[in-house]
Amino acid sequence: MSKKKITVIGAGNVGASVAAYASAEELGNVVVVDILDGVPQGKSLDLFEAAPVLGVSSYVVGANDFEATTDSDLVVIAAGIARKPGMSRDDLLRTNVKIVGEVAEKAARASPNAILIVVSNPLDAMVYTAWKRSGFSPRKIIGMAGSLDSTRFRSFISLELGISPVDVHALVLGGHGDSMVPLTRFCFVGGIPVTHFIRPERLEEIVQRTRDGGAEIVSLLKTGSAYYAPAAAAVEIARAILRDQKRILPVTAYLDGEFGYAGMFAGVPAIMGANGVEKVIDLKLTDEERTGFEKSTAGVRYLMAEVDNLL
Amino acid sequence: MSRKKITVIGAGNIGAAVAAYSSAEELGDVVVLDILEGVPEGKSLDLLEAAPILGVCSRIVGTNDYRDTADSDVVIMTAGIARKPGMSRDDLLKTNVRIVSEAAENAAQFSPNAILIVLSNPLDAMVYAAWEKSGFHWRRVIGSAGALDSARFRAFVAAEIGVSPVDIQAIVIGGHGDTMLPLVGSCNVGGIPVNHFLGPERIEEIVQRTRDGGAEIVRLLKTGSAYYAPAAAAVELARSVLLDQKRLLPVSTYVDLHGEFGRRNTFCGVPAIVGAGGIEQVIQLPLTEEEENAFKKSLSAVCSLMEEVDKLL
Numbered sequence: 001m002s003k004k005k006i007t008v009i010g011a012g013n014v015g016a017s018v019a020a021y022a023s024a025e026e027l028g029n030v031v032v033v034d035i036l037d038g039v040p041q042g043k044s045l046d047l048f049e050a051a052p053v054l055g056v057s058s059y060v061v062g063a064n065d066f067e068a069t070t071d072s073d074l075v076v077i078a079a080g081i082a083r084k085p086g087m088s089r090d091d092l093l094r095t096n097v098k099i100v101g102e103v104a105e106k107a108a109r110a111s112p113n114a115i116l117i118v119v120s121n122p123l124d125a126m127v128y129t130a131w132k133r134s135g136f137s138p139r140k141i142i143g144m145a146g147s148l149d150s151t152r153f154r155s156f157i158s159l160e161l162g163i164s165p166v167d168v169h170a171l172v173l174g175g176h177g178d179s180m181v182p183l184t185r186f187c188f189v190g191g192i193p194v195t196h197f198i199r200p201e202r203l204e205e206i207v208q209r210t211r212d213g214g215a216e217i218v219s220l221l222k223t224g225s226a227y228y229a230p231a232a233a234a235v236e237i238a239r240a241i242l243r244d245q246k247r248i249l250p251v252t253a254y255l256d257g258e259f260g261y262a263g264m265f266a267g268v269p270a271i272m273g274a275n276g277v278e279k280v281i282d283l284k285l286t287d288e289e290r291t292g293f294e295k296s297t298a299g300v301r302y303l304m305a306e307v308d309n310l311l
Numbered sequence: 312m313s314r315k316k317i318t319v320i321g322a323g324n325i326g327a328a329v330a331a332y333s334s335a336e337e338l339g340d341v342v343v344l345d346i347l348e349g350v351p352e353g354k355s356l357d358l359l360e361a362a363p364i365l366g367v368c369s370r371i372v373g374t375n376d377y378r379d380t381a382d383s384d385v386v387i388m389t390a391g392i393a394r395k396p397g398m399s400r401d402d403l404l405k406t407n408v409r410i411v412s413e414a415a416e417n418a419a420q421f422s423p424n425a426i427l428i429v430l431s432n433p434l435d436a437m438v439y440a441a442w443e444k445s446g447f448h449w450r451r452v453i454g455s456a457g458a459l460d461s462a463r464f465r466a467f468v469a470a471e472i473g474v475s476p477v478d479i480q481a482i483v484i485g486g487h488g489d490t491m492l493p494l495v496g497s498c499n500v501g502g503i504p505v506n507h508f509l510g511p512e513r514i515e516e517i518v519q520r521t522r523d524g525g526a527e528i529v530r531l532l533k534t535g536s537a538y539y540a541p542a543a544a545a546v547e548l549a550r551s552v553l554l555d556q557k558r559l560l561p562v563s564t565y566v567d568l569h570g571e572f573g574r575r576n577t578f579c580g581v582p583a584i585v586g587a588g589g590i591e592q593v594i595q596l597p598l599t600e601e602e603e604n605a606f607k608k609s610l611s612a613v614c615s616l617m618e619e620v621d622k623l624l
Contacts, residue, residue: 020328021365038530038532039531042528042530042532042533042535042537045527045528046528046540047540048466048470049459049524049539050462050540050543050544051476052462052469052477053462053540053543053547054332056476057475059470148360150363151360151362155359155360155363158362165362165363165368166363166368217356217357219353220352221350221353221354222350222353228358229360229361232365233361233364235364
């Protein structure tokens, strides 16, 4: 029985935070890959030097090539650029399809049995790109979006009620951000429906704050975007896979007939375990939820077509 | 029984990493303070939004106002600038003495019963400045340096031998800098002296790599310096205080000089028991003659730094 091996692609704030959380709880040894010379090595060495005080035995190493990632159990793709002022959405998509496509292919070649978690944005397009270029079975590709949206929603509910976020459960469907569909009927506080505590208008405000969650952090930081919560959300999925926890998490997963869709990725609740997406939970949606979900999937289809033109 | 309250001063990489590690293990609620508007609030909100998935109940808030730090149990000082290209060592010292003094004074006023943990650099000088300006008893002002230096030493020994860093103990004393002194005689691997595993030349190389540990990271990162291991080391001290663990850790603390080096006192790295009262007991170690000489040399270097700080306070 050897130690699990986790590869993180991209040594920016999100990638480094994934490595930090994963090593701190000793999920496995971590390899951080980036094209920048020195940065993955420096951040990894710093993390490795933290291990003795954290009381963990994880190794963290940085690299510029994929040889070091050979036979990883799990690969987290956090590579790609952030949208810069003046850059069009199309330019961003083109650049990140190229970056994510290339790293997915290399990572898949070095670790043919790995599960792939995609964090890069625009998320739905990047998950699709990684699937196409890795050649992996679609159930081994998971996009991280819903668990981030849902942790934001939970933290806001927790603040509102003064109750621990641990006791707040929530589920979101659909895409990341604007097209997110929070299922407030599935939001419970210690088993009690959230509507017992919060009236609908206030709940709608919290839903809107959740939708704008990424933008709120950007407006505060001014020169950067969120990385702690996104990294923690990715590690939650990684943990479920590496420890075969069979957790039900909102993830961007491949649909094969569930929710009436096939051959595409969408944000849905799924059972996550050692095989990646082990089962998509096919929920019966209300009319309103179905409308939101359809709007979201239409956006995904449009993005998929654009990616197809670029691949 | 209310929750513990931790204030982190400075929302840079180290301050944010301290907030991240301490909130992730639910050491207490965390307040991150910085003069920059938006940055402490943004990083804190991001951390708060991570809490539900991490399964912890910590609150993290960012602020520009010391009133929000009132009645903290622990204050962790990470404020100060990094040395910029072309900046003299004196200019750095002058700027950081000013920043840390002001922050220590403000923090002490709002949290008169807190324990103050200092990470700002140059470390021993900043602990001294924070002690002077806070008006706190020296036992309540702790410099975090030895824990970082010893973590680096342990990490390198662990990598060399291929054993878990958890099983390696090491003490580093002296000033935080070129004259730091890893006590090789005290370094053991699962209770077995390190020289059972490694030859003296290899150990000396590891000692030197530890001394240059900060510079090695800077050289790799190019545009920044280490923050994960420094933050983890500070949180180790904070944990020992907040949980009253009475851990024996290398820290930078008050050393009575009785006029030696022309001074009454200084702050310097020595092993101590750290608990709810801060530095509860400094451990007087028997040193070999060689170690004694190296320690004196380190003390002398630290003392000349203190002379400079005295002029600035």
